[in-house]
Amino acid sequence: MTVSVNFDKITGRIKPLHGIGNAPLLGTNPKLFPYLKEAGIPYSRLHDTGGRYGGGCFVDINNVFRDFDRDPKDPDSYDFAFTDWLITELVQQGVKPFYRLGTTIENSHRIKAYYIYPPKDKLKWAQICEGIIRHYNEGWASGFYYDIEYWEIWNEPDNEPNIEDNPMWKGTMEEYFELYKVASNYLKDKFPHLKIGGYASCGFYYLSEAVVESANSSTRTGYFIHFFNEFLKFITSEENKSPLDFFSWHSYANPQENIKYAKYARKMLDEYGLYDTETILNEWNPGIQYRSTSKDCANIAAMFCALQKAPVDKAMYYDGQVHTSYGGMFDPVKQDIFKAYYAFYAFNKLYLLSNEIECSSSKEGIYTIAAIDTNTARILISNPTEKEYNLAIQTYTRKKITSVRKHIVDRDKNFEETDENRLTPESIILIEYEFERNEKND
Numbered sequence: 001m002t003v004s005v006n007f008d009k010i011t012g013r014i015k016p017l018h019g020i021g022n023a024p025l026l027g028t029n030p031k032l033f034p035y036l037k038e039a040g041i042p043y044s045r046l047h048d049t050g051g052r053y054g055g056g057c058f059v060d061i062n063n064v065f066r067d068f069d070r071d072p073k074d075p076d077s078y079d080f081a082f083t084d085w086l087i088t089e090l091v092q093q094g095v096k097p098f099y100r101l102g103t104t105i106e107n108s109h110r111i112k113a114y115y116i117y118p119p120k121d122k123l124k125w126a127q128i129c130e131g132i133i134r135h136y137n138e139g140w141a142s143g144f145y146y147d148i149e150y151w152e153i154w155n156e157p158d159n160e161p162n163i164e165d166n167p168m169w170k171g172t173m174e175e176y177f178e179l180y181k182v183a184s185n186y187l188k189d190k191f192p193h194l195k196i197g198g199y200a201s202c203g204f205y206y207l208s209e210a211v212v213e214s215a216n217s218s219t220r221t222g223y224f225i226h227f228f229n230e231f232l233k234f235i236t237s238e239e240n241k242s243p244l245d246f247f248s249w250h251s252y253a254n255p256q257e258n259i260k261y262a263k264y265a266r267k268m269l270d271e272y273g274l275y276d277t278e279t280i281l282n283e284w285n286p287g288i289q290y291r292s293t294s295k296d297c298a299n300i301a302a303m304f305c306a307l308q309k310a311p312v313d314k315a316m317y318y319d320g321q322v323h324t325s326y327g328g329m330f331d332p333v334k335q336d337i338f339k340a341y342y343a344f345y346a347f348n349k350l351y352l353l354s355n356e357i358e359c360s361s362s363k364e365g366i367y368t369i370a371a372i373d374t375n376t377a378r379i380l381i382s383n384p385t386e387k388e389y390n391l392a393i394q395t396y397t398r399k400k401i402t403s404v405r406k407h408i409v410d411r412d413k414n415f416e417e418t419d420e421n422r423l424t425p426e427s428i429i430l431i432e433y434e435f436e437r438n439e440k441n442d
Helices: 034-038 052-056 081-092 122-137 173-190 218-236 255-271 294-308 341-351
Strands: 002-013 019-021 043-046 096-101 150-153 195-201 246-251 278-284 314-317 355-361 367-372 376-383 392-396 401-409 416-418 427-435
Touching: 002 367, 002 376, 019 278, 043 081, 043 314, 081 096, 096 122, 122 173, 150 173, 150 246, 173 195, 173 218, 195 218, 195 278, 218 255, 246 255, 255 278, 255 294, 294 314, 294 341, 294 367, 294 376, 294 401, 294 427, 341 367, 341 376, 341 401, 341 427, 355 376
Parallel strands: 002 392, 019 043, 019 314, 043 096, 096 150, 150 195, 195 246, 246 278, 278 314
Antiparallel strands: 002 355, 355 367, 367 376, 376 427, 401 416, 401 427
């Protein structure tokens, strides 16, 4: 098989697709956090942080503002301690927090639901959110100046069409729309420079035959679509006009399905005149059954390649935590990295170069992406299949190539340098080219 790359044809910018959910928490031991910096993780979405009920102390409104009857203008009403620690650790590693305002999913809600009911006072809820934002961005309440840009209103209110089945929102669709209207307008008025959005949609599985364990009912997946359309209709109506700086959505499908879903989301946003609204896939995972394997690494790299070519502005893999079945990056036993981590590390090598260049594969099912700056170019190739291929690279350029290096991750190797021209099963290869330097280039 042949991968063709044109080093002289820039096609766009490499997007920040290698964000993650949360961080590799080991209690409050940050020993794994430096791996985030090494992989250049751009964003950490803070949702389900610390486990069930937000670990009882992280991020969630009910953890930060424990008594809803208290005064949101009083700094003593807030308990920022653990969230301060987490966000500070992330910022120290160069990771930008993406803050979900709301609560953690309550998968045991049938026994008892605690924090997933609509707020009893929507304006007061928005004022509590204001206090959190001022704490982290304006130094209020002995706070910080972290310039957190993205603030997401709730998570998956569309999770189930029936209230009794919904582990995220014990209210009606209309009640969520009203909460979004009140909170988004209030927060945008207070912080016009920040990005306010939502709603972390459960996604668009209904558009295809993709079936995953978390969304295997056509009635349920049809509700996801209905909720999305009604939400767009509501926030763009004259009487309910509300800002939507970004629309966030989730998918646990394969790359080709996710491209389809991304196109649908963009199409619908544009149809409602929301041309400037970013679309952010902030929960995705190609298969928790592959955790710890090179196939997981290859699947993740394939998703990066696919999303780069799809109408998605940012993406955040679920999840960067250690003690969860969705946490494919870190080994909870050895407290070290899994092979999947190298997909993020390798993609960041392209992200650092900024400029995407023309690159394609002759073989269906093999994913590629390439990037360049003045003197360096890199190609990322993913083979998530069971097949092995002889690899040929066809290059086009007026530049003089001075060196080529290859690193591979497969069943036997963990980002090791190689001189072989083979694409082994369930593998990724990162190829780096250096060009002759001259005064014009430098």
